[in-house]
Amino acid sequence: MSLAHEVMETLLRLGVENGVVSSAREREVLLRFSNDRMTVADAVEGTTVSVFVRERGRKAGITLGETDASKVEAAVESMVAEMRRHGGGGSVPLPQGPFRYAAAAEEPLVDVEEMASMAAAAVEAARSAGATRSAGSFKASVTSLSMCTTAGAEGEALLPEAELSLRSFSPDGSSGHGLAVAADPRRIDAAAAGREAGGLARMSMGASEVKGGKRDAVLAPMVFADLAAEAGDMASAFYVDMGMSFLKDKEGKDVASPLLQLSDDPTIPGCIGTRPFDDEGSPTRRNEIIADGVLQGYLHNSETAHAHGVASTANAGLVAPRPFNLTVGAGKGGWEDLAAEMDRGLVVTNAWYLRYQNHAAGEFSVIPRDAVFVVEKGEVVGAAKGLRVSDTLSSLLSNIEALGGDRRWVRWWEVDVPTLSPSAWVRDVSFTRSTM
Amino acid sequence: MEDLLRSAMEHALSLGAEYAEARHQSDVSERTVVKNGAPEVSSVESRSGFSLRVVKRGCMAFAAGNGLDAAGLRGLAAKAVRAADASGALKTELRMDGSPVCDAKDVLAPRVPFADVPLQERTSLLLESHRRAADSAAAAGCRLAGAFMSLGLLRTEKTIINSDGGRLLSSIPRASMNAFLTVFSPERGAVQRHISKGSASGWEGVESWALEESMAEEAATLAKVVNEASPLSAGRKDLVLGPEIIGLVAHESAGHPSEADRLLGREAAQAGETFLSERGAPRRVGRPMLNVVDDPTLPGSFGRYLYDDECVAARRRYLIRGGEFDELLHDRSSAAAMGTLSNGSSRSLRYDVEPIVRMANTFVEPGDHSLEELLEGVKDGIYMRSFMEWNIDDRRYNQRYVGLECHRIADGELAGLLRGPALEISTPALWSSIDAIGRDLEFSAALCGKGEPMQGIPVWTGGPPVRLRGVHMGGSA
Numbered sequence: 001m002s003l004a005h006e007v008m009e010t011l012l013r014l015g016v017e018n019g020v021v022s023s024a025r026e027r028e029v030l031l032r033f034s035n036d037r038m039t040v041a042d043a044v045e046g047t048t049v050s051v052f053v054r055e056r057g058r059k060a061g062i063t064l065g066e067t068d069a070s071k072v073e074a075a076v077e078s079m080v081a082e083m084r085r086h087g088g089g090g091s092v093p094l095p096q097g098p099f100r101y102a103a104a105a106e107e108p109l110v111d112v113e114e115m116a117s118m119a120a121a122a123v124e125a126a127r128s129a130g131a132t133r134s135a136g137s138f139k140a141s142v143t144s145l146s147m148c149t150t151a152g153a154e155g156e157a158l159l160p161e162a163e164l165s166l167r168s169f170s171p172d173g174s175s176g177h178g179l180a181v182a183a184d185p186r187r188i189d190a191a192a193a194g195r196e197a198g199g200l201a202r203m204s205m206g207a208s209e210v211k212g213g214k215r216d217a218v219l220a221p222m223v224f225a226d227l228a229a230e231a232g233d234m235a236s237a238f239y240v241d242m243g244m245s246f247l248k249d250k251e252g253k254d255v256a257s258p259l260l261q262l263s264d265d266p267t268i269p270g271c272i273g274t275r276p277f278d279d280e281g282s283p284t285r286r287n288e289i290i291a292d293g294v295l296q297g298y299l300h301n302s303e304t305a306h307a308h309g310v311a312s313t314a315n316a317g318l319v320a321p322r323p324f325n326l327t328v329g330a331g332k333g334g335w336e337d338l339a340a341e342m343d344r345g346l347v348v349t350n351a352w353y354l355r356y357q358n359h360a361a362g363e364f365s366v367i368p369r370d371a372v373f374v375v376e377k378g379e380v381v382g383a384a385k386g387l388r389v390s391d392t393l394s395s396l397l398s399n400i401e402a403l404g405g406d407r408r409w410v411r412w413w414e415v416d417v418p419t420l421s422p423s424a425w426v427r428d429v430s431f432t433r434s435t436m
Numbered sequence: 437m438e439d440l441l442r443s444a445m446e447h448a449l450s451l452g453a454e455y456a457e458a459r460h461q462s463d464v465s466e467r468t469v470v471k472n473g474a475p476e477v478s479s480v481e482s483r484s485g486f487s488l489r490v491v492k493r494g495c496m497a498f499a500a501g502n503g504l505d506a507a508g509l510r511g512l513a514a515k516a517v518r519a520a521d522a523s524g525a526l527k528t529e530l531r532m533d534g535s536p537v538c539d540a541k542d543v544l545a546p547r548v549p550f551a552d553v554p555l556q557e558r559t560s561l562l563l564e565s566h567r568r569a570a571d572s573a574a575a576a577g578c579r580l581a582g583a584f585m586s587l588g589l590l591r592t593e594k595t596i597i598n599s600d601g602g603r604l605l606s607s608i609p610r611a612s613m614n615a616f617l618t619v620f621s622p623e624r625g626a627v628q629r630h631i632s633k634g635s636a637s638g639w640e641g642v643e644s645w646a647l648e649e650s651m652a653e654e655a656a657t658l659a660k661v662v663n664e665a666s667p668l669s670a671g672r673k674d675l676v677l678g679p680e681i682i683g684l685v686a687h688e689s690a691g692h693p694s695e696a697d698r699l700l701g702r703e704a705a706q707a708g709e710t711f712l713s714e715r716g717a718p719r720r721v722g723r724p725m726l727n728v729v730d731d732p733t734l735p736g737s738f739g740r741y742l743y744d745d746e747c748v749a750a751r752r753r754y755l756i757r758g759g760e761f762d763e764l765l766h767d768r769s770s771a772a773a774m775g776t777l778s779n780g781s782s783r784s785l786r787y788d789v790e791p792i793v794r795m796a797n798t799f800v801e802p803g804d805h806s807l808e809e810l811l812e813g814v815k816d817g818i819y820m821r822s823f824m825e826w827n828i829d830d831r832r833y834n835q836r837y838v839g840l841e842c843h844r845i846a847d848g849e850l851a852g853l854l855r856g857p858a859l860e861i862s863t864p865a866l867w868s869s870i871d872a873i874g875r876d877l878e879f880s881a882a883l884c885g886k887g888e889p890m891q892g893i894p895v896w897t898g899g900p901p902v903r904l905r906g907v908h909m910g911g912s913a
Binding site: 029030032033034035036037038039040041042043044045046047048057058059060061062063064065066067068075079082083085086112113115116117119120123124133134135136137139165166167169173177241242243244318319352353354355356357358359360361363364365366367369386388390413432433434435436 | 469471472475476477478479480481482483484485495496497498499500501502503515516518519520522523524525526527528555556559581582584616618620625626627628700701702703704705706707708714788790824825826827828829830834835836838856858860861862865866869888889890907908910
């Protein structure tokens with residue numbers, strides 16, 4: 001009997017109305033490098049058990065880094081006893097199982113020596129492409145997940161992830177970022193990520209200060225993925241109900257250009273964010289969030305779904321529903337092709353540090369970093385620096401002029417949710433800059 | 437526990453490591469959440485485990501795991517050494533400095549242990565805080581349209597030994613509260629605010645915040661902003677920054693640029709580097725009265741610790757002294773690389789992440805002006821008390837702060853609220869624009885994000901009000 005099942009016995013014995021138990025064993029190798037040298041090599045393993053209980057209008061959870069079932073059971077008994085001293089009223093039932101799930105992913109081999117060789121290949125490729133130095137990280141992890149619920153759902157899943165993120169610098173400090181994301185570290189094209197980072201660093205040498213103002217811009221996949229992931233997060237009914245979403249009261253309404261298709265799809269085989277069930281045990285499925293620019297609905301767990309009078313979309317989060325694996329519909333061409341269609345504007349290849357003035361209004365700013373190119377008459381004529389995008393999500397998503405065909409998976413320090421995104425040509429992006 | 441750690445450390449040394457440190461860390465976090473005036477969830481998270489960090493032939497490696505016995509720990513040590521051996525073509529030459537290391541205990545006993553406060557009392561405190569905030573908003577003709585309040589009680593215990601003779605036992609409780617409020621008027625729209633409080637303390641820290649009154653005041657202020665704030669035209673103004681904002685400035689524009697690991701390029705692909713490493717970067721950025729410090733030893737502070745995770749004693753560090761960038765924040769490897777000694781800045785969030793260079797409590801040292809004296813000197817300006825949006829580039833050079841509670845200053849008097857003025861300015865220009873520093877020091881709590889994996893570490897940011905002359909303010913959004 002698995003640890004999760006042992007703990008479930010305790011919940012059933014206690015007569016808990018709604019309970020979820022999951023145990024996860026994670027193994028991760030993380031290599032960090034800087035100045036073309038290894039900074040640190042990490043090898044981490046750990047087991048956690050999480051128990052969530054919902055009854056009589058109250059919710060409680062525990063997460064323990066513990067493999068001793070008797071200790072977990074004692075903690076569960078204490079939690080349930082404490083919860084039952086308070087509260088009253090009803091609770092929304094968990095999705096009723098049993099369910100059938102998609103087959104588990106295959107377990108990839110995670111080998112530290114092999115990963116170090118791949119990281120070295122990325123660094124060398126960046127140098128060959130013109131970089132003088134590179135920094136980055138290469139991580140690969142496998143999580144073995146076991147889940148069961150008081151409503152009869154039970155499943156096993158293997159969640160493999162690999163991510164190589166590389167930033168390269170040229171002699172004048174200009175930089176470029178390369179990224180490769182996959183479920184299996186052996187499917188990472190390390191040399192391609194290095195070439196991309198080194199090439200962008202070299203291309204953006206000699207960047208000059210340019211004025212702020214409204215400009216057309218091609219937002220490369222790493223940038224547009226940041227915006228798409230924000231929209232995906234804000235589609236969570238939890239954040240809608242909290243007033244932390246620009247999508248509140250917009251179901252069935254235009255929220256973006258008709259060109260934009262945004263979905264959450266954790267069912268894509270062999271993908272980094274793929275998972276067979278959500279945190280309540282519901283089988284995951286593809287959910288359209290924005291279709292032809294129209295908001296199709298919010299992402300729900302059973303509780304937010306009940307409050308909104310709809311069915312769960314299988315996006316639990318036990319407290320807040322969330323997207324697992326976002327995809328943006330593709331257009332045609334790469335960022336270079338979109339820029340060629342643009343009379344004047346900028347190409348932004350990466351951005352970070354997105355912060356809101358007002359989540360409900362979607363007012364935010366984010367800082368372009370790494371290569372930013374100046375485009376005139378469809379040609380890249382130079383590089384720019386020192387700019388900030390200060391705009392609203394509604395405006396940027398509504399002003400999409402064209403989407404590229406250069407979709408790629410993005411996940412890195414700035415973008416938490418794996419997001420398959422193309423480049424996007426956006427009209428009238430508001431850029432600001434420091435004036436002192 | 438120490439015997440287990442010592443056995444693992446010695447095993448790593450026997451496998452060829454020149455340096456080894458072994459740590460056991462336990463973090464037990466209790467959280468109570470109220471959403472929109474109803475109990476949302478109460479949770480307990482307990483994470484504990486072991487880590488080994490080694491240096492072998494100049495390469496550093498880190499291994500961590502939980503649920504381990506003595507044999508498992510020796511396996512962990514072997515795994516760390518094997519990872520250090522794996523550097524291959526990326527081999528480096530890293531070493532630890534010669535800093536004195538401690539054999540010490542740092543146990544902060546709470547006056548009111550968290551266990552003495554039942555869940556119902558914690559929940560009731562948040563429910564009452566919500567009620568008071570909602571009443572405040574309603575009294576001003578607005579609605580508390582969204583409210584998230586979370587109370588966190590954390591106890592961190594560490595046992596650390598290293599092969600240079602360091603030994604540390606520490607136990608530190610931390611209390612924190614985070615809120616997100618949305619105040620709405622059908623006629624005038626909505627404003628939102630994040631609020632963070634934190635201290636190294638038991639429940640007495642929570643009591644000191646007077647949350648019910650504090651949330652009522654916050655909602656009342658937001659309602660005033662909704663009802664009364666008027667747009668601002670862009671232009672050059674004098675600006676008084678309140679403690680909340682100058683504290684963030686101290687953190688972002690003095691603290692982060694002064695992290696030695698950024699200067700050495702270690703964080704280049706994530707949090708970034710620092711403009712201080714660039715040729716021609718100015719060292720002098722402010723007038724001689726400007727001092728910005730980072731001090732882990734402040735009693736009760738959210739970022740408090742007396743010894744870091746490399747067993748080096750903590751002390752106050754002058755990041756900007758007399759208007760010039762001065763001391764960097766170091767761990768033992770960055771100090772060795774730069775030919776100096778660590779100043780005790782190495783911290784890790786959990787057992788399963790490596791210690792890295794971190795700030796603790798970063799603030800502008802007080803001057804001698806009252807707030808009234810700062811305002812008196814302004815003919816046409818802005819007093820920015822709080823903010824919502826901010827960011828800064830990865831060299832920590834270009835930053836933006838968008839005000840939330842902002843007052844117009846006319847002839848030295850507050851003269852009405854302004855909506856969302858934006859300060860977008862370089863780090864040298866910001867520090868050099870300060871012509872007067874207040875005397876009333878206040879702190880805010882925050883979690884500072886850095887590292888890979890991301891480590892959100894508790895810090896205080898602070899300062900007294902300061903006055904900036906002739907800065908360019910962007911108009912209201």
